[in-house]
Amino acid sequence: MQRKRSVVTDEASAQQPTEETDMEVVAYSTAEEYSLEGLVRGLQEQNLYHPSAMSEDVHDVLHVAARYTLGAEPREIYLFREGTVVFWNVPELERRSVLDFLRQFEEGSYDSATVEEESDSMPYSYTEVFNKTRLVNGRILLNMEGSTDLEKYAFSNAMALSVKLGIWESALETYIDSIKHVTEELRKGGRIIMKKEEVLKKNGELFGLRHLINLSSDCLDTPDFYWDKDNLESLYQKTCNHLNIAKRTRVMNEKLNHCVELADLLTSNLQDQHHVRLEWMIIALIMVEVGFEVVHFLERYT
Template identity: 90%
Template sequence: MSMRRLLSVTASLARVVPAARTVSSRLSPAVRCLPLAARPSAVQTAIGRFGSAAPLSTSAAAAAARTEPPPPPASDSEGKKAIELDLSAVHSKRRVQRKRAVVKNDTETRQQPSAEEDMEVVAYSTAEEYNLESLMEGLREQNLYHPSAMSEDVHDVLHVAARYTLGAEPREIYLFREGTVVFWNVPELERRSVLEFIRQFQEGSYDQETVEEESDSMPYSYTEVFNKTRLVNGRILLNMEGSTDLEKYAFSNAMALSVKLGIWESALERYIDSIRFVTDELKKGGRISMKKEEVLKKNGELFGLRHLINLSSDCLDTPDFYWDKDNLESLYQKTCNHLNIAKRTRVMNEKLNHCVELADMLTTNLADQHHVRLEWMIIALIMVEVGFEVIHFLERYT
């Protein structure tokens, strides 16, 4: 009687467990034709051979446990082994690993405000130089921005703020004499309007497409942690207490230098493209088709760019303004490091050295061509002189 009950439990599990269905489909007709008393061993063998091939979900096992009566006591060893083999298929299913959530500690959360609070600082380099005095008068006549007082040792920069505010955060602009402008919390439409307005006060304007491509931006917000302005992962965190004009100036100074360096990088790339044909002609073994005036012009462009980068800018050193201001110097240096100004300057100088070598080769080639021309002229004069002497000789002795 107990054996028949065990078979009924096994048959019920076969309807629920996919492995038991596979077992039932793979049983040979000879086994199915066995008498009822001889079937448990055949079922046990089939389950032991194929039962682990199809795992059973935990929900199906729970449903089967609720609908069927509990198994009888372990009176029959063969029936117990069959049930244990079936349960082993349940536990053999591999657990799906969940992606671990990254939990930040409270300090990191306080140091970095949410992205919804971020504002934007954007820098452009539009010209070689701004006439700040005329620009100041123009802004006063426009009456949309008022100048803000800066430290006495800050030179060649104009700091203005919008008269009409759109929120708690003011809209500020830093204009540097070397032709760069930095906007703090200024919308794009207003930025374009200001750029169009200052066009009349700039000298040596750059191409508008290049200006847009070489612009730079960084997010910024305010923080109460440590009550200190700093740069964290490319994000400016300003102190909420006191004036932040000098801190903003330090960040603006570094960003202005970065966009100006970007303009020079673009100019160097155009210069390299303009002399690319020289190396192509040298590889073909042909004659370099450049006139002396063109070579001199290329040399002038090259040395002018080299002068701007190494002598007329602060790419190689720190401005004197930060000499006795350690906090501002730290902000300036960190921003420069974030923008890779030192590395970019080093790469540009390497490219410039290569271009200088190529320019020297062009100059030497032109000089050689001139020398060859002079030699042929001297040879021609000697041949003329020899011709006259031959004529005189013939006239004398004939």
């Protein structure tokens, strides 16, 4: 049954949503990056969604709406270049179809099971209470008369960051599992046996993940777009707080610090093994030289 736009008439009902009145925002992170230029061409050929104009200072985001409506509430999609997509009022079957369509425009696609596991959703509806768009107890309330695409963008931006962070959290857990045997060997006092290429690869994975979280994303700071837009910044920050982005980022960095210490230990162990091999080579060369001297001595006095 198609959900219709709901109007909340008092604060009590604003805090107690019902399944019948709520629509849904669903976010996925499916790849490292989308080709938005290719997406625009693909959508034009498909002719099911039409791009909507965004503010000039909004970059690397494609906002589209369905050409064919199923009710009063439009079906909208925000596509972020960094490989995340946010659906507003889009049924699950249609979301699956769009996700399949996106595959051809992805770079560095993620595993489908991980994408599904790390997806996120929030309910939303419309309200006339306080005549202001806001977030109440994890529920988005859009102003009935004055809600804007930029307000939806602010919520979408925060949710896109959250699901991308979820993908990185999953990647870090996979990394931790992959080096679990190292800590076990250390605990037992055994010898760590890893090739140089393996150690370098593990270091590369670790520092690549650290770069993504701290330098290539907005996990640590508010995007410049919001600095002169107090209302939108408030919506973005409240959504980030609800999704625990700051806390999750801090926990990830603490885990990364421990992994860096272990990576340093692996590198140090590798260097020690290299030094030991050099020492044995030097000893072998000395033994060979001594052997030649002995042979020369015997030849001289025999």
